[in-house]
Amino acid sequence: MDSPTTSLxxxxxxxxLSPKDKQELQQxxxxxxxxxxxxxxxxxxxxxxxxxCVTGSIRSGKLDKSEETCAANCxxxxxxxxxxxxxxxEAMRNQ
Amino acid sequence: MENVSNSLGFGAAAADPKAAVMNQVRQExxxxxxxxxIEKVNEHCFDKCVPKPGSSLSSGETxxxxxxxxxxxAAWNVVSRQYIGRIQQENGKSVQDNFWxxxxxxxxxxx
Numbered sequence: 001m002d003s004p005t006t007s008l009x010x011x012x013x014x015x016x017l018s019p020k021d022k023q024e025l026q027q028x029x030x031x032x033x034x035x036x037x038x039x040x041x042x043x044x045x046x047x048x049x050x051x052x053c054v055t056g057s058i059r060s061g062k063l064d065k066s067e068e069t070c071a072a073n074c075x076x077x078x079x080x081x082x083x084x085x086x087x088x089x090e091a092m093r094n095q
Numbered sequence: 096m097e098n099v100s101n102s103l104g105f106g107a108a109a110a111d112p113k114a115a116v117m118n119q120v121r122q123e124x125x126x127x128x129x130x131x132x133i134e135k136v137n138e139h140c141f142d143k144c145v146p147k148p149g150s151s152l153s154s155g156e157t158x159x160x161x162x163x164x165x166x167x168x169a170a171w172n173v174v175s176r177q178y179i180g181r182i183q184q185e186n187g188k189s190v191q192d193n194f195w196x197x198x199x200x201x202x203x204x205x206x
Contacts, residue, residue: 014112021113032120036127038182042175043131050139050170058143061165063173071170075177 049074136167 017025053070054063063071144159145152152160 014116017113025113025116028117029120032124036124038179039124039128039175040131042171042178043128043135045178046167046171046174047135047139049174050167054143054166054170058140058159058163058166061162061169063166063169067170068173071173072177075174076181079178079181 045075045078048078132168132171136164139167140164 014022049071052074053067140160140163143163144156
């Protein structure tokens with residue numbers, strides 16, 4: 001695949017954009033970056049929670065009710081753990 | 096791959112550079128997401144479905160793969176909903192904008 005940046009540079013003259021368009025584009029990029037970061041986290045969380053929650057052999061294409069509950073809990077507990085670490089670090093810094 | 100880059104509307108770029116950039120960004124994001132998913136599905140489902148690699152992929156293994164893939168995507172969607180729900184709750188904000196809560200399916204379709 002050729003580099004997208006290069007093809008964009010060759011084909012687009014962004015200097016011709018109106019200030020309004022430029023601002024809209026900037027906002028769009030901010031939103032897309034946030035979306036990409038979140039998706040990245042979802043990928044790594046799914047990775048972690050799959051290992052924890054889908055332990056048996058694959059018997060169907062659907063998640064069992066128990067696996068689904070486990071996955072939802074897994075996300076919540078992972079974030080709890082994350083917050084605990086941050087809080088404790090904060091406490092250590094203030095000692 | 097070739098098709099994806101070609102269908103980004105570079106022809107229309109001169110007419111509407113803003114839309115062209117937005118399309119390009121969307122496509123690249125979807126590609127990255129899909130690539131990431133494929134990598135993870137392969138990793139986990141290979142682990143589950145092919146415990147002892149034989150001389151070819153058996154039909155049982157193939158069936159396991161398709162089921163495992165669907166299951167992994169279901170898990171992805173559950174995790175995504177839960178995670179996004181939680182960060183919205185932590186941020187104390189209402190669902191201002193649903194732009195990133197789309198299902199995985201939407202992104203996979205670009206392949």
